[in-house]
Amino acid sequence: MMKLISATPSPYARKVRIALAEKDVPFQLITEVPWNSTTQTPQYNPLEKLPVLIFEDGGSVYESRFILEVIEARWPQPSLLPGGGIEQVLAARQVEVIADGICDAVVLLFWERHRPAEQQSAEWIARQRRKVDGGLRALAGIAGDREWMVGDRFGLADIAAGTVLRYLDVRFPEQPWRRDHPNLAALSDRLEQRPSFAATVPVPQVISDKVV
Ligand SMILES: N[C@@H](CCC(=O)N[C@@H](CS)C(=O)NCC(=O)O)C(=O)O
Known part of the structure:
Protein backbone atom coordinates (compact mmCIF):
# COMPACT_ATOMS: atom_id res chain seq x y z
CA MET A 1 0.00 0.00 0.00
CA MET A 2 1.09 3.55 -0.63
CA LYS A 3 2.62 5.29 2.43
CA LEU A 4 2.81 8.90 3.56
CA ILE A 5 5.49 10.13 5.92
CA SER A 6 3.81 12.83 7.96
CA ALA A 7 4.12 14.74 11.24
CA THR A 8 1.12 15.54 13.44
CA PRO A 9 1.56 19.35 13.49
CA SER A 10 2.77 19.66 9.86
CA PRO A 11 0.52 21.87 7.70
CA TYR A 12 2.41 20.64 4.63
CA ALA A 13 1.62 17.00 5.41
CA ARG A 14 -1.94 17.89 6.37
CA LYS A 15 -2.57 19.27 2.87
CA VAL A 16 -1.60 15.91 1.40
CA ARG A 17 -3.61 13.90 3.94
CA ILE A 18 -6.70 16.01 3.21
CA ALA A 19 -6.29 15.68 -0.56
CA LEU A 20 -5.96 11.88 -0.32
CA ALA A 21 -8.97 11.68 2.01
CA GLU A 22 -11.11 13.87 -0.26
CA LYS A 23 -10.26 11.57 -3.18
CA ASP A 24 -10.76 8.46 -1.03
CA VAL A 33 9.25 13.74 14.00
CA PRO A 34 11.52 14.96 11.19
CA TRP A 35 13.96 16.38 13.75
CA ASN A 36 14.52 13.08 15.56
CA SER A 37 17.45 10.81 14.69
CA THR A 38 15.07 7.92 13.97
CA THR A 39 13.37 9.67 11.06
CA GLN A 40 13.32 7.79 7.74
CA THR A 41 12.64 11.00 5.83
CA PRO A 42 16.24 11.49 4.55
CA GLN A 43 16.11 8.01 2.96
CA TYR A 44 13.42 9.31 0.63
CA ASN A 45 14.06 13.04 0.40
CA PRO A 46 17.58 14.49 0.09
CA LEU A 47 16.16 17.75 1.44
CA GLU A 48 15.21 15.85 4.64
CA LYS A 49 11.71 17.26 4.79
CA LEU A 50 8.35 15.59 5.12
CA PRO A 51 5.75 14.97 3.75
CA VAL A 52 6.98 12.19 1.50
CA LEU A 53 4.58 10.03 -0.50
CA ILE A 54 5.98 6.54 -1.12
CA PHE A 55 4.40 4.46 -3.88
CA GLU A 56 3.99 0.69 -3.83
CA ASP A 57 6.88 0.27 -6.29
CA GLY A 58 9.17 2.12 -3.86
CA GLY A 59 9.26 5.37 -5.83
CA SER A 60 8.61 8.51 -3.84
CA VAL A 61 7.74 12.20 -4.23
CA TYR A 62 8.30 15.07 -1.82
CA GLU A 63 7.47 18.77 -1.52
CA SER A 64 3.81 19.15 -0.65
CA ARG A 65 2.88 21.34 -3.61
CA PHE A 66 4.41 18.85 -6.02
CA ILE A 67 2.84 15.90 -4.20
CA LEU A 68 -0.55 17.54 -4.64
CA GLU A 69 0.11 17.89 -8.37
CA VAL A 70 1.04 14.22 -8.58
CA ILE A 71 -2.11 13.24 -6.66
CA GLU A 72 -4.29 15.36 -8.95
CA ALA A 73 -2.70 13.76 -12.03
CA ARG A 74 -3.01 10.18 -10.74
CA TRP A 75 -6.43 10.50 -9.12
CA PRO A 76 -8.24 13.29 -10.99
CA GLN A 77 -11.65 12.64 -9.41
CA PRO A 78 -13.08 14.45 -7.58
CA SER A 79 -11.04 17.34 -8.95
CA LEU A 80 -9.50 19.66 -6.40
CA LEU A 81 -8.95 22.27 -9.08
CA PRO A 82 -11.65 24.87 -9.72
CA GLY A 83 -13.90 24.34 -12.73
CA GLY A 84 -13.81 27.90 -14.05
CA GLY A 85 -10.88 27.61 -16.45
CA ILE A 86 -7.21 28.50 -16.30
CA GLU A 87 -7.73 31.84 -14.52
CA GLN A 88 -9.33 30.08 -11.57
CA VAL A 89 -6.71 27.35 -11.54
CA LEU A 90 -3.99 30.00 -11.37
CA ALA A 91 -5.91 31.83 -8.62
CA ALA A 92 -6.02 28.60 -6.59
CA ARG A 93 -2.29 28.06 -7.10
CA GLN A 94 -1.66 31.65 -5.99
CA VAL A 95 -3.52 30.92 -2.76
CA GLU A 96 -1.32 27.88 -2.26
CA VAL A 97 1.81 30.00 -2.74
CA ILE A 98 0.64 32.51 -0.12
CA ALA A 99 -0.43 29.81 2.34
CA ASP A 100 2.88 27.93 2.01
CA GLY A 101 4.74 31.22 2.46
CA ILE A 102 2.90 31.94 5.69
CA CYS A 103 3.73 28.44 6.95
CA ASP A 104 7.40 28.92 6.06
CA ALA A 105 7.49 32.20 8.02
CA VAL A 106 5.76 30.59 11.01
CA VAL A 107 8.31 27.75 10.99
CA LEU A 108 11.19 30.26 10.97
CA LEU A 109 9.55 32.17 13.83
CA PHE A 110 9.06 28.97 15.81
CA TRP A 111 12.72 28.02 15.59
CA GLU A 112 13.98 31.56 16.22
CA ARG A 113 12.00 31.59 19.45
CA HIS A 114 13.64 28.33 20.49
CA ARG A 115 17.04 29.99 20.49
CA PRO A 116 18.40 31.38 23.75
CA ALA A 117 16.75 34.77 24.37
CA GLU A 118 20.00 36.70 23.91
CA GLN A 119 20.56 35.12 20.47
CA GLN A 120 17.12 35.92 19.11
CA SER A 121 16.95 38.67 16.51
CA ALA A 122 14.08 41.12 17.01
CA GLU A 123 14.49 42.26 13.38
CA TRP A 124 14.25 38.71 12.05
CA ILE A 125 11.20 38.02 14.18
CA ALA A 126 9.57 41.27 13.01
CA ARG A 127 10.31 40.37 9.38
CA GLN A 128 8.67 36.94 9.68
CA ARG A 129 5.68 38.41 11.52
CA ARG A 130 5.19 40.90 8.70
CA LYS A 131 5.07 38.03 6.22
CA VAL A 132 2.48 36.21 8.31
CA ASP A 133 0.36 39.36 8.73
CA GLY A 134 0.70 40.31 5.05
CA GLY A 135 -0.06 36.78 3.85
CA LEU A 136 -3.19 36.63 6.01
CA ARG A 137 -4.36 40.01 4.67
CA ALA A 138 -3.88 38.68 1.14
CA LEU A 139 -5.83 35.49 1.90
CA ALA A 140 -8.62 37.50 3.54
CA GLY A 141 -8.84 39.73 0.47
CA ILE A 142 -9.13 36.75 -1.84
CA ALA A 143 -11.66 34.95 0.38
CA GLY A 144 -14.03 37.91 0.61
CA ASP A 145 -17.41 36.68 1.78
CA ARG A 146 -17.61 33.72 -0.57
CA GLU A 147 -18.21 30.17 0.56
CA TRP A 148 -15.02 28.84 -1.06
CA MET A 149 -11.65 30.53 -1.62
CA VAL A 150 -11.79 30.21 -5.41
CA GLY A 151 -14.70 29.33 -7.66
CA ASP A 152 -17.88 27.65 -6.54
CA ARG A 153 -16.67 24.42 -4.99
CA PHE A 154 -14.25 23.07 -2.38
CA GLY A 155 -10.69 22.58 -3.63
CA LEU A 156 -6.97 23.13 -3.46
CA ALA A 157 -7.22 26.77 -2.34
CA ASP A 158 -9.45 25.80 0.58
CA ILE A 159 -7.04 23.04 1.60
CA ALA A 160 -4.10 25.46 1.48
CA ALA A 161 -5.84 28.28 3.34
CA GLY A 162 -7.57 25.99 5.84
CA THR A 163 -4.41 24.19 6.85
CA VAL A 164 -2.38 27.36 7.42
CA LEU A 165 -5.14 28.93 9.51
CA ARG A 166 -5.43 25.98 11.88
CA TYR A 167 -1.64 25.65 12.01
CA LEU A 168 -1.46 29.20 13.42
CA ASP A 169 -3.53 28.07 16.41
CA VAL A 170 -0.88 25.41 17.15
CA ARG A 171 2.36 27.29 16.50
CA PHE A 172 1.50 30.99 16.78
CA PRO A 173 -1.60 31.20 19.00
CA GLU A 174 -1.10 34.87 19.86
CA GLN A 175 -1.54 35.87 16.18
CA PRO A 176 -5.01 37.50 16.25
CA TRP A 177 -6.13 36.28 12.82
CA ARG A 178 -9.63 35.40 13.99
CA ARG A 179 -10.16 38.91 15.34
CA ASP A 180 -8.56 40.64 12.35
CA HIS A 181 -10.16 38.51 9.63
CA PRO A 182 -13.63 37.24 10.61
CA ASN A 183 -14.16 35.99 7.05
CA LEU A 184 -11.14 33.66 7.42
CA ALA A 185 -12.40 32.55 10.86
CA ALA A 186 -15.75 31.62 9.32
CA LEU A 187 -14.04 29.80 6.44
CA SER A 188 -11.78 27.88 8.83
CA ASP A 189 -14.72 26.87 11.04
CA ARG A 190 -16.63 25.61 8.02
CA LEU A 191 -13.65 23.69 6.64
CA GLU A 192 -12.78 22.05 9.96
CA GLN A 193 -16.18 20.37 9.91
CA ARG A 194 -15.32 18.36 6.80
CA PRO A 195 -14.38 14.76 7.66
CA SER A 196 -11.00 15.17 5.89
CA PHE A 197 -10.14 18.14 8.12
CA ALA A 198 -11.65 16.67 11.31
CA ALA A 199 -9.51 13.52 10.87
CA THR A 200 -6.28 15.52 10.56
CA VAL A 201 -6.44 18.19 13.29
CA PRO A 202 -2.84 19.34 13.92
CA VAL A 203 -1.31 18.47 17.28
CA PRO A 204 2.09 19.52 18.66
CA GLN A 205 4.84 16.89 18.81
CA VAL A 206 7.54 16.24 21.37
CA ILE A 207 10.98 16.58 19.82
CA SER A 208 12.88 14.03 21.87
CA ASP A 209 16.36 13.67 20.43
CA LYS A 210 16.72 16.55 18.07
CA VAL A 211 19.34 16.30 15.37
CA VAL A 212 20.08 19.49 13.44
N1 LIG B 1 8.23 23.22 1.30
C1 LIG B 1 8.13 21.95 1.99
C2 LIG B 1 8.20 22.20 3.50
C3 LIG B 1 8.17 20.92 4.28
C4 LIG B 1 8.68 21.11 5.70
O1 LIG B 1 9.26 22.14 6.07
N2 LIG B 1 8.47 20.07 6.54
C5 LIG B 1 8.95 20.10 7.89
C6 LIG B 1 7.98 19.44 8.82
S1 LIG B 1 6.54 20.45 8.99
C7 LIG B 1 10.25 19.30 7.94
O2 LIG B 1 10.27 18.16 7.54
N3 LIG B 1 11.31 19.90 8.44
C8 LIG B 1 12.60 19.29 8.55
C9 LIG B 1 13.69 20.14 7.97
O3 LIG B 1 13.40 21.30 7.55
O4 LIG B 1 14.82 19.69 7.94
C10 LIG B 1 6.83 21.25 1.61
O5 LIG B 1 5.87 21.97 1.25
O6 LIG B 1 6.76 20.01 1.62
Whole structure:
Protein backbone atom coordinates (compact mmCIF):
# COMPACT_ATOMS: atom_id res chain seq x y z
CA MET A 1 0.00 0.00 0.00
CA MET A 2 1.09 3.55 -0.63
CA LYS A 3 2.62 5.29 2.43
CA LEU A 4 2.81 8.90 3.56
CA ILE A 5 5.49 10.13 5.92
CA SER A 6 3.81 12.83 7.96
CA ALA A 7 4.12 14.74 11.24
CA THR A 8 1.12 15.54 13.44
CA PRO A 9 1.56 19.35 13.49
CA SER A 10 2.77 19.66 9.86
CA PRO A 11 0.52 21.87 7.70
CA TYR A 12 2.41 20.64 4.63
CA ALA A 13 1.62 17.00 5.41
CA ARG A 14 -1.94 17.89 6.37
CA LYS A 15 -2.57 19.27 2.87
CA VAL A 16 -1.60 15.91 1.40
CA ARG A 17 -3.61 13.90 3.94
CA ILE A 18 -6.70 16.01 3.21
CA ALA A 19 -6.29 15.68 -0.56
CA LEU A 20 -5.96 11.88 -0.32
CA ALA A 21 -8.97 11.68 2.01
CA GLU A 22 -11.11 13.87 -0.26
CA LYS A 23 -10.26 11.57 -3.18
CA ASP A 24 -10.76 8.46 -1.03
CA VAL A 25 -7.29 7.14 -1.87
CA PRO A 26 -6.09 4.56 0.68
CA PHE A 27 -2.63 4.99 2.21
CA GLN A 28 -0.71 4.02 5.31
CA LEU A 29 0.16 6.97 7.53
CA ILE A 30 3.68 6.95 8.96
CA THR A 31 3.94 9.56 11.69
CA GLU A 32 7.41 10.89 12.33
CA VAL A 33 9.25 13.74 14.00
CA PRO A 34 11.52 14.96 11.19
CA TRP A 35 13.96 16.38 13.75
CA ASN A 36 14.52 13.08 15.56
CA SER A 37 17.45 10.81 14.69
CA THR A 38 15.07 7.92 13.97
CA THR A 39 13.37 9.67 11.06
CA GLN A 40 13.32 7.79 7.74
CA THR A 41 12.64 11.00 5.83
CA PRO A 42 16.24 11.49 4.55
CA GLN A 43 16.11 8.01 2.96
CA TYR A 44 13.42 9.31 0.63
CA ASN A 45 14.06 13.04 0.40
CA PRO A 46 17.58 14.49 0.09
CA LEU A 47 16.16 17.75 1.44
CA GLU A 48 15.21 15.85 4.64
CA LYS A 49 11.71 17.26 4.79
CA LEU A 50 8.35 15.59 5.12
CA PRO A 51 5.75 14.97 3.75
CA VAL A 52 6.98 12.19 1.50
CA LEU A 53 4.58 10.03 -0.50
CA ILE A 54 5.98 6.54 -1.12
CA PHE A 55 4.40 4.46 -3.88
CA GLU A 56 3.99 0.69 -3.83
CA ASP A 57 6.88 0.27 -6.29
CA GLY A 58 9.17 2.12 -3.86
CA GLY A 59 9.26 5.37 -5.83
CA SER A 60 8.61 8.51 -3.84
CA VAL A 61 7.74 12.20 -4.23
CA TYR A 62 8.30 15.07 -1.82
CA GLU A 63 7.47 18.77 -1.52
CA SER A 64 3.81 19.15 -0.65
CA ARG A 65 2.88 21.34 -3.61
CA PHE A 66 4.41 18.85 -6.02
CA ILE A 67 2.84 15.90 -4.20
CA LEU A 68 -0.55 17.54 -4.64
CA GLU A 69 0.11 17.89 -8.37
CA VAL A 70 1.04 14.22 -8.58
CA ILE A 71 -2.11 13.24 -6.66
CA GLU A 72 -4.29 15.36 -8.95
CA ALA A 73 -2.70 13.76 -12.03
CA ARG A 74 -3.01 10.18 -10.74
CA TRP A 75 -6.43 10.50 -9.12
CA PRO A 76 -8.24 13.29 -10.99
CA GLN A 77 -11.65 12.64 -9.41
CA PRO A 78 -13.08 14.45 -7.58
CA SER A 79 -11.04 17.34 -8.95
CA LEU A 80 -9.50 19.66 -6.40
CA LEU A 81 -8.95 22.27 -9.08
CA PRO A 82 -11.65 24.87 -9.72
CA GLY A 83 -13.90 24.34 -12.73
CA GLY A 84 -13.81 27.90 -14.05
CA GLY A 85 -10.88 27.61 -16.45
CA ILE A 86 -7.21 28.50 -16.30
CA GLU A 87 -7.73 31.84 -14.52
CA GLN A 88 -9.33 30.08 -11.57
CA VAL A 89 -6.71 27.35 -11.54
CA LEU A 90 -3.99 30.00 -11.37
CA ALA A 91 -5.91 31.83 -8.62
CA ALA A 92 -6.02 28.60 -6.59
CA ARG A 93 -2.29 28.06 -7.10
CA GLN A 94 -1.66 31.65 -5.99
CA VAL A 95 -3.52 30.92 -2.76
CA GLU A 96 -1.32 27.88 -2.26
CA VAL A 97 1.81 30.00 -2.74
CA ILE A 98 0.64 32.51 -0.12
CA ALA A 99 -0.43 29.81 2.34
CA ASP A 100 2.88 27.93 2.01
CA GLY A 101 4.74 31.22 2.46
CA ILE A 102 2.90 31.94 5.69
CA CYS A 103 3.73 28.44 6.95
CA ASP A 104 7.40 28.92 6.06
CA ALA A 105 7.49 32.20 8.02
CA VAL A 106 5.76 30.59 11.01
CA VAL A 107 8.31 27.75 10.99
CA LEU A 108 11.19 30.26 10.97
CA LEU A 109 9.55 32.17 13.83
CA PHE A 110 9.06 28.97 15.81
CA TRP A 111 12.72 28.02 15.59
CA GLU A 112 13.98 31.56 16.22
CA ARG A 113 12.00 31.59 19.45
CA HIS A 114 13.64 28.33 20.49
CA ARG A 115 17.04 29.99 20.49
CA PRO A 116 18.40 31.38 23.75
CA ALA A 117 16.75 34.77 24.37
CA GLU A 118 20.00 36.70 23.91
CA GLN A 119 20.56 35.12 20.47
CA GLN A 120 17.12 35.92 19.11
CA SER A 121 16.95 38.67 16.51
CA ALA A 122 14.08 41.12 17.01
CA GLU A 123 14.49 42.26 13.38
CA TRP A 124 14.25 38.71 12.05
CA ILE A 125 11.20 38.02 14.18
CA ALA A 126 9.57 41.27 13.01
CA ARG A 127 10.31 40.37 9.38
CA GLN A 128 8.67 36.94 9.68
CA ARG A 129 5.68 38.41 11.52
CA ARG A 130 5.19 40.90 8.70
CA LYS A 131 5.07 38.03 6.22
CA VAL A 132 2.48 36.21 8.31
CA ASP A 133 0.36 39.36 8.73
CA GLY A 134 0.70 40.31 5.05
CA GLY A 135 -0.06 36.78 3.85
CA LEU A 136 -3.19 36.63 6.01
CA ARG A 137 -4.36 40.01 4.67
CA ALA A 138 -3.88 38.68 1.14
CA LEU A 139 -5.83 35.49 1.90
CA ALA A 140 -8.62 37.50 3.54
CA GLY A 141 -8.84 39.73 0.47
CA ILE A 142 -9.13 36.75 -1.84
CA ALA A 143 -11.66 34.95 0.38
CA GLY A 144 -14.03 37.91 0.61
CA ASP A 145 -17.41 36.68 1.78
CA ARG A 146 -17.61 33.72 -0.57
CA GLU A 147 -18.21 30.17 0.56
CA TRP A 148 -15.02 28.84 -1.06
CA MET A 149 -11.65 30.53 -1.62
CA VAL A 150 -11.79 30.21 -5.41
CA GLY A 151 -14.70 29.33 -7.66
CA ASP A 152 -17.88 27.65 -6.54
CA ARG A 153 -16.67 24.42 -4.99
CA PHE A 154 -14.25 23.07 -2.38
CA GLY A 155 -10.69 22.58 -3.63
CA LEU A 156 -6.97 23.13 -3.46
CA ALA A 157 -7.22 26.77 -2.34
CA ASP A 158 -9.45 25.80 0.58
CA ILE A 159 -7.04 23.04 1.60
CA ALA A 160 -4.10 25.46 1.48
CA ALA A 161 -5.84 28.28 3.34
CA GLY A 162 -7.57 25.99 5.84
CA THR A 163 -4.41 24.19 6.85
CA VAL A 164 -2.38 27.36 7.42
CA LEU A 165 -5.14 28.93 9.51
CA ARG A 166 -5.43 25.98 11.88
CA TYR A 167 -1.64 25.65 12.01
CA LEU A 168 -1.46 29.20 13.42
CA ASP A 169 -3.53 28.07 16.41
CA VAL A 170 -0.88 25.41 17.15
CA ARG A 171 2.36 27.29 16.50
CA PHE A 172 1.50 30.99 16.78
CA PRO A 173 -1.60 31.20 19.00
CA GLU A 174 -1.10 34.87 19.86
CA GLN A 175 -1.54 35.87 16.18
CA PRO A 176 -5.01 37.50 16.25
CA TRP A 177 -6.13 36.28 12.82
CA ARG A 178 -9.63 35.40 13.99
CA ARG A 179 -10.16 38.91 15.34
CA ASP A 180 -8.56 40.64 12.35
CA HIS A 181 -10.16 38.51 9.63
CA PRO A 182 -13.63 37.24 10.61
CA ASN A 183 -14.16 35.99 7.05
CA LEU A 184 -11.14 33.66 7.42
CA ALA A 185 -12.40 32.55 10.86
CA ALA A 186 -15.75 31.62 9.32
CA LEU A 187 -14.04 29.80 6.44
CA SER A 188 -11.78 27.88 8.83
CA ASP A 189 -14.72 26.87 11.04
CA ARG A 190 -16.63 25.61 8.02
CA LEU A 191 -13.65 23.69 6.64
CA GLU A 192 -12.78 22.05 9.96
CA GLN A 193 -16.18 20.37 9.91
CA ARG A 194 -15.32 18.36 6.80
CA PRO A 195 -14.38 14.76 7.66
CA SER A 196 -11.00 15.17 5.89
CA PHE A 197 -10.14 18.14 8.12
CA ALA A 198 -11.65 16.67 11.31
CA ALA A 199 -9.51 13.52 10.87
CA THR A 200 -6.28 15.52 10.56
CA VAL A 201 -6.44 18.19 13.29
CA PRO A 202 -2.84 19.34 13.92
CA VAL A 203 -1.31 18.47 17.28
CA PRO A 204 2.09 19.52 18.66
CA GLN A 205 4.84 16.89 18.81
CA VAL A 206 7.54 16.24 21.37
CA ILE A 207 10.98 16.58 19.82
CA SER A 208 12.88 14.03 21.87
CA ASP A 209 16.36 13.67 20.43
CA LYS A 210 16.72 16.55 18.07
CA VAL A 211 19.34 16.30 15.37
CA VAL A 212 20.08 19.49 13.44
N1 LIG B 1 8.23 23.22 1.30
C1 LIG B 1 8.13 21.95 1.99
C2 LIG B 1 8.20 22.20 3.50
C3 LIG B 1 8.17 20.92 4.28
C4 LIG B 1 8.68 21.11 5.70
O1 LIG B 1 9.26 22.14 6.07
N2 LIG B 1 8.47 20.07 6.54
C5 LIG B 1 8.95 20.10 7.89
C6 LIG B 1 7.98 19.44 8.82
S1 LIG B 1 6.54 20.45 8.99
C7 LIG B 1 10.25 19.30 7.94
O2 LIG B 1 10.27 18.16 7.54
N3 LIG B 1 11.31 19.90 8.44
C8 LIG B 1 12.60 19.29 8.55
C9 LIG B 1 13.69 20.14 7.97
O3 LIG B 1 13.40 21.30 7.55
O4 LIG B 1 14.82 19.69 7.94
C10 LIG B 1 6.83 21.25 1.61
O5 LIG B 1 5.87 21.97 1.25
O6 LIG B 1 6.76 20.01 1.62
